[in-house]
Amino acid sequence: MSVTNKEKNFISAVVYLHNDGAQAVRFFKELNAVLNQHFEQFELVAVNDACTDDTIPTLRDWAKALEKPLTILHLSLHQGRETAMNAGLDAAIGDYVYEFDSTQTPYPIELVFEAYHAAMAGSDIVSVCPRSTAGSSKMFYRVFNGNSHSAYKLRTDAFRLVSRRAINRVHASSETLPYRKAAYAASGLKMTDLEFDGRLTDNSGGRFALAMDSLALYTDAGYKLSAGIAIVMMFLALAELAYTLIIFCAGHPIEGWTTMMFVLTLGFAGLFAVLTIIIKYLSLLVDLVFKKQNYLIESIEKIQK
Template identity: 25%
Template sequence: MRTLSLIVPCYNEEESINIFYNAVAKVFASINEKTERYQPEYLFVNDGSNDKTLPILKDLQKQHPKTVHYLSFSRNFGKESALACGLDAATGDLVAVMDVDLQDPPELLPKMIDLIENEGYDCVGTIQKERRGQGKLRAFLSARFYNVIDAVSQVRIEPNARDYRLMTREMVDTITSLPEYNRFSKGIFAWVGYKTTYLKYESQPRAAGKSHWSFMQLVNYAIDGIVDFSDAPLKIATWIGGLSCAVAILGFIFVIVRALTVGHAVAGWASIVSIILFLGGIQLFSLGILGEYIGKIYLETKHRPKYIVKEKK
């Protein structure tokens, strides 16, 4: 029998864990109904939770010692680190990434397995048809983020693609071989290539609890994605700086010509101050973009681990 590893990041998800396990167990029962095809390997990654997530995972592991495993971080490292940890630890012939809140419907797993086994795909991802339960502003900005990253990145990231996907062992080994500290999984999944298809599904409500992603966290996540997979912001800063310099030269020529022809100084200190502030803002903006890239380089060169596992079973 082959093994299918399920990587499940958890951060303060005490209400969802058992609900998730029971739902996925039913799916595996249907998969193995006629013949035993896949043995599940549950890899719950506790990302520094401060509720009862870890004790619940320990109890679940004691009940199912052969199939349930957990890895608990020494602190909160973030979902990207939890995904990296799960991929490093997974031993399955196929590897799935899922959210514990059941917004990723496990009922899609049989179809995903079929596409890999019978259609020759290396990866089957998922796309939400629409984002229910989100505010209009957040949904609008999310859609614009995918427009921007597709325009500036060398790889295409499907709009509204979820982390929920099923991958072959070969693809997972390729992903885990990438050494970078700064990780944007959606971009990495696309960058490594491999034959990929997507299943669309209606968005699902959370099984329990509430989302831990704040608006600013999502904004920072979007910035990280753009910076990690494109140098376009650096080029934009260069072009803005060059354009500002050209406009300044034209303005300087205009002042000289007017002084020679009209014979008096140009009035308007308020406009001059506004221009100075505008140019200063452009400089700071460009320095901010440069700082993002330097900060990424700084973190990469320190060679710190992406996560620290304090306890596992």
């Protein structure tokens, strides 16, 4: 394919790296090949989330032969996938940005350009998703989608392509992005899913904390749960009151230490459950409102032939 037939939009590809070893070079080779085939202008951005193996030296040696520069963001310490990818998004300058949270490729590499075609058809966010997902992921997305107010449903994805308009909108609505996928869905812009036969096997840590944060921020699940607990406790209190009145009217009052402790224990259990949810919301508000420095970058390195 000649250069004149290549797409003119500037493309950025942001890739998360944490101890990926030789797999990182294999992934970048495939990614660079497909981008070079279809796009006239593009950049590769690797986010080094404090790799401790040979990922970065191996990648650096490979990048010395590249025609296009490779930008490596070296984070000062291990800060997690979402924070690291936000740093990469801030460094990317493309009209459209690919977000690769992992170097695994259970999908055909041709889907990279197919995602761009879907974006050109009018979608600001294109997610490439496996048809098969783990049971825990299905449960999380069922709860999330059932309590969110977005027109689009979230699901497990391998990578996504987002427009500059989508990035600007989500950053305008929130200073920090604890969960990019949910922020894109809440932006109101058109989303499209592309499917492939396969399954993701990345079992990185930190998913439970991220799930709790996203449910608290982007859904009303916490409010519904706390309201449900409060209602249940109210009915239990009314039932206990009715029981006490019946015993009193029957003329057989019971000096019941057990009953008293039951009521107190149950009441305080419900109170603490509600307080736990409130504290979670307060901690998130503190992080989002007062924590201005979202990530720590040690240095930025550009490698080119």
